Amino acid sequence: MAAALAAVTALIALDGAGPASLFRHAYLVPVVVAALRFGAPGGALAAGAAVLLSAPFVLPEIERSGLTPDAAEGLVTFAVLGIVGTLSGALRTRVGRHRRRYETLVALQRALADEATLDVALTRLRAALAGRLGFDDLVLVARDGARLVVAGGDRVVPGSLVARVLDSGIPELVWDAGRDVRSRRAFAAPLVAGGQAIGVLAVERKGEIPAEERAALEALGAHVGLALENARLASRQRLFAAELAEKVKAARQELEELDRAKSTFVAIASHELRTPLTALQGFSELLALRRLPPEEVSRLAGIMRREAKRLGRIVSDLLDLSRIERGLDPALCRIPLAVEPAIVATVDLFRQGTASHPIAITCEPSLPHVDADPDALERILTNLLSNAIKYSPLGSVVRVGGRALGGAVAIEVADAGRGIPAEALGRIFEPYYRAPDAAGTTHGTGIGLAVVKALVEAHGGAVRVESAPVIGTRVTVILPAFHGPVP
Amino acid sequence: MWALDQPCAPRAGRLFADTPLALLAVLALGAATTWALVELGVLAPHAMHVAGVTAGHGALLATAFAWARVRSGSGVVVVALLGLAASLAALGGFGAFAYLGPPLWVAWLARRGRLAGLGLGAPVSLRSVLTGAVAGAFLSSHLLVSASRTLGVHVRLDHMPEVLAAVGYDVGANVLAAECFFRGALFNRAQRRWSFTVAATLATTSYVVRYLVDPLLPKSIELLVGAVFYLALLGAINCWLLWWSESLVPGLLSALVFFAAYRTLGSG
Numbered sequence: 001m002a003a004a005l006a007a008v009t010a011l012i013a014l015d016g017a018g019p020a021s022l023f024r025h026a027y028l029v030p031v032v033v034a035a036l037r038f039g040a041p042g043g044a045l046a047a048g049a050a051v052l053l054s055a056p057f058v059l060p061e062i063e064r065s066g067l068t069p070d071a072a073e074g075l076v077t078f079a080v081l082g083i084v085g086t087l088s089g090a091l092r093t094r095v096g097r098h099r100r101r102y103e104t105l106v107a108l109q110r111a112l113a114d115e116a117t118l119d120v121a122l123t124r125l126r127a128a129l130a131g132r133l134g135f136d137d138l139v140l141v142a143r144d145g146a147r148l149v150v151a152g153g154d155r156v157v158p159g160s161l162v163a164r165v166l167d168s169g170i171p172e173l174v175w176d177a178g179r180d181v182r183s184r185r186a187f188a189a190p191l192v193a194g195g196q197a198i199g200v201l202a203v204e205r206k207g208e209i210p211a212e213e214r215a216a217l218e219a220l221g222a223h224v225g226l227a228l229e230n231a232r233l234a235s236r237q238r239l240f241a242a243e244l245a246e247k248v249k250a251a252r253q254e255l256e257e258l259d260r261a262k263s264t265f266v267a268i269a270s271h272e273l274r275t276p277l278t279a280l281q282g283f284s285e286l287l288a289l290r291r292l293p294p295e296e297v298s299r300l301a302g303i304m305r306r307e308a309k310r311l312g313r314i315v316s317d318l319l320d321l322s323r324i325e326r327g328l329d330p331a332l333c334r335i336p337l338a339v340e341p342a343i344v345a346t347v348d349l350f351r352q353g354t355a356s357h358p359i360a361i362t363c364e365p366s367l368p369h370v371d372a373d374p375d376a377l378e379r380i381l382t383n384l385l386s387n388a389i390k391y392s393p394l395g396s397v398v399r400v401g402g403r404a405l406g407g408a409v410a411i412e413v414a415d416a417g418r419g420i421p422a423e424a425l426g427r428i429f430e431p432y433y434r435a436p437d438a439a440g441t442t443h444g445t446g447i448g449l450a451v452v453k454a455l456v457e458a459h460g461g462a463v464r465v466e467s468a469p470v471i472g473t474r475v476t477v478i479l480p481a482f483h484g485p486v487p
Numbered sequence: 488m489w490a491l492d493q494p495c496a497p498r499a500g501r502l503f504a505d506t507p508l509a510l511l512a513v514l515a516l517g518a519a520t521t522w523a524l525v526e527l528g529v530l531a532p533h534a535m536h537v538a539g540v541t542a543g544h545g546a547l548l549a550t551a552f553a554w555a556r557v558r559s560g561s562g563v564v565v566v567a568l569l570g571l572a573a574s575l576a577a578l579g580g581f582g583a584f585a586y587l588g589p590p591l592w593v594a595w596l597a598r599r600g601r602l603a604g605l606g607l608g609a610p611v612s613l614r615s616v617l618t619g620a621v622a623g624a625f626l627s628s629h630l631l632v633s634a635s636r637t638l639g640v641h642v643r644l645d646h647m648p649e650v651l652a653a654v655g656y657d658v659g660a661n662v663l664a665a666e667c668f669f670r671g672a673l674f675n676r677a678q679r680r681w682s683f684t685v686a687a688t689l690a691t692t693s694y695v696v697r698y699l700v701d702p703l704l705p706k707s708i709e710l711l712v713g714a715v716f717y718l719a720l721l722g723a724i725n726c727w728l729l730w731w732s733e734s735l736v737p738g739l740l741s742a743l744v745f746f747a748a749y750r751t752l753g754s755g
Contacts, residue, residue: 176679
C-alpha cells in the first residue's frame with residue numbers, strides 16, 4: 001500500500017502538472033484497497049497518507065498563486081480521498097462486524113444444539129465464542145441454582161467484576177485491568193433470560209473495547225442467556241418426557257399384572273366354587289337316591305353344611321372384594337361384641353371340621369368388648385385361621401389370642417408354618433396376590449387377606465403381619481374397644 | 488482472568504496525583520530568580536537559557552519519574568544533569584556532549600527496571616524500533632519536502648557544529664523530556680481512564696501547547712502552523728507507537744529522527 005502511494009506520488013512529480021495532475025486520481029486505488037482490506041482505520045490512514053503525500057503539490061500552489069482552479073482541484077482531491085477512504089472503510093468495518101455477529105449467533109446455536117449439562121454447554125459456548133470475538137480472554141459464568149458454573153476459570157472471587165455484574169445485572173467496563181503499558185480493558189455483560197441476570201459474559205483485551213463492540217456484547221449476552229434458558233427448558237422437557245414414558249410403562253406393566261392376576265383368580269375361584277358345589281351336588285344326590293341309616297344321613301348332612309358354609313364364605317368374600325374395588329366400604333352392623341366367645345365359636349367350627357392342627361386359645365381375662373360386626377369378625381377370624389392351618393405343617397399348634405391394647409383389643413393368630421418371604425410381605429394384602437411359594441402348593445383365591453384388611457379398616461382398626469422363615473407367621477388384628485355400657 | 492479472580496479495584500486516582508510539587512516550585516523559583524538576575528545584569532543572558540532548559544525539561548522529566556513511582560532523588564539527579572549539560576553546552580565546543588548525561592541516567596534507571604511505568608526497560612522488538620524509525624523518516628522527509636517548497640528553507644550542511652549541538656539538546660533534553668512526560672506519563676495515565684482517542688488527543692494537545700509556549704520556537708505564523716501540523720502528527724503517531732509496541736523506544740526514535748531532520752533546515 002505504501003509502495004503504491006509512493007508510486008502515485010512519484011508519477012505526479014514526474015508529470016509536472018502540479019495539483020491538477022490526472023495521476024492524483026490514482027490515489028483512490030490504494031486508499032480503497034486499504035479500506036476494503038483493513039476497514040475504517042486502514043481507509044482513514046491510507047487517505048491521510050495520500051493527503052500528506054499530495055500536500056507538497058497543492059499547498060505551494062496556494063502559497064504562490066492563491067486559490068487557483070488547479071489548487072481547488074487539489075483540495076477537492078483531499079476531500080474526496082478523505083471521504084472515500086473513511087466511508088468505504090467504515091462500511092467495510094460495519095459489514096465485517098455484522099457478518100461476525102451472525103456467524104457468532106450460528107456458532108452459539110450449534111454449540112447448544114445437543115443435549116448437554118450446563119457445565120458442558122457453557123464450555124462449548126466459550127470455545128465457540130473465544131475464537132470469534134477476538135479477545136485475549138473470555139469467561140462465561142451461569143447460575144445453576146445456588147451453584148455458579150464457570151467456563152474459563154475456577155471460581156468467582158467475591159468483589160470481582162464478574163461478581164459485581166452478576167449481582168447488579170448491569171454491564172460494566174473497567175478501563176485498566178492490570179499493570180501493562182498498554183491498558184488492559186475488561187468488560188462484563190449479564191446473560192439475561194426472563195428479565196433476570198442468569199450469568200455473565202466477561203472479556204478482556206489489551207487495547208480498546210469500543211462502545212459499539214460493548215453494545216454488541218450486551219446483545220450477545222441476551223442471546224446467550226436466552227439460548228441457555230432454552231437449552232435448560234429443552235433438557236427439562238426431555239427429562240419430563242422420559243419420566244412420563246417410564247411411568248406409563250410401569251402403569252402398563254401393573255395393568256398387565258392385574259389382568260393376569262384376575263385371569264388366574266377367575267380360574268382359581270371357579271375351582272374353589274366348584275369343589276363345595278360338587279360335594280353338595282354329590283351328597284344331595286346320594287341322599288335323594290338312596291335310603292341310608294340315620295347316622296350316615298347325619299354325617300353327610302354335616303359335610304353338606306360345612307361345604308355350604310364354605311361356599312357362602314367365598315361368595316361373601318367376592319361380594320366384599322367387589323365393593324372394595326368400587327371404592328366402597330363393606331356393609332357393617334356394629335354392636336358391642338365379646339371377643340373371647342367369638343374366638344371360641346370360630347375355633348370350634350375348625351375343630352369340628354379338621355383335627356389336623358391343635359388350636360390353642362389364650363385370651364386375657366376381662367377383655368373389653370369390641371365395637372364390631374359379628375359376621376365380619378367371624379369372617380376375619382375364619383380367614384386368618386384358615387390361612388394359619390393351610391400354611392403350617394400337620395400337627396403344629398395354631399395359637400389364637402386376645403389382649404387389651406390401650407383403647408383397643410388386639411387379636412392375634414399365630415402359626416408355626418414356613419413363613420412369608422420378605423419380598424412378598426408387602427403385597428399379601430393386595431387382591432388376587434398370592435406369594436410365589438404358596439401359589440403352587442395350596443388352594444386359595446388370593447382375596448382372603450385383602451378382605452380381612454378391608455373389614456378391619458372399615459371398623460377403624462389395623463392389621464399387621466410379622467413373619468420369619470421356618471419360625472412362622474403372626475397376624476395381629478386391632479379393633480376398637482366398645483367404651484359404652486354393654487347391654 | 489482478572490475479571491474473575493481479582494477484586495475490582497476502586498476507580499483510579501486523580502490524573503495529576505504524585506506530581507512533585509515541591510521540586511516544581513523550586514525549579515520555578517530558580518528560573519524566576521535567574522530571569523530577575525539576568526534582567527538586573529548580574530548574570531549573563533545565556534544563564535536564562537540554562538535556567539529555562541533546566542527548569543522546563545527538568546520539570547517534565549521529574550514529573551514523569553514521580554508518576555512512574557521512581558524515588559524522588561532520581562528526579563533531582565536528572566534536573567542536576569540537565570542543568571550541568573545546559574551550562575556546559577552554553578560554553579560551546581564539545582560541551583553539548585554533556586547532554587548525554589540525562590539519557591544515560593534514564594538508561595541506567597530503565598535497566599534497573601525503575602521506569603517500567605513509562606514503557607522503558609522492557610525488551611523491545613526490532614520491528615517496533617524499525618516502525619518508529621520509518622514513521623520518523625516519513626514525517627521528516629515530508630517536512631523537508633514541504634518546507635523547501637513552501638517556506639523556502641532547505642537542508643543545509645554548512646553549519647554542522649550547530650546542528651550537532653541542537654541534536655545533542657534534542658537527545659538529552661527536548662525529545663527525552665517530551666516523550667517521557669507526554670507519552671510515557673501523561674498518555675499512559677490518560678489511557679487508563681479514557682479511550683485511546685481521548686488519551687491521545689489530550690497528550691498530543693498538551694505536547695503541541697508545550698512547543699507553542701516555548702520561547703525558542705520562531706514566532707512567524709507559517710512556522711507556527713507548520714509546527715502545530717507536524718507536532719500534532721508526531722504526537723499522535725508516537726501515542727500509537729507506545730500503545731502498539733508497549734515501549735517508549737520507537738516513539739523516542741521517531742521524534743529524534745524528526746527533530747534531527749528539522750535541525751538541518753536553514754534558509755539562504
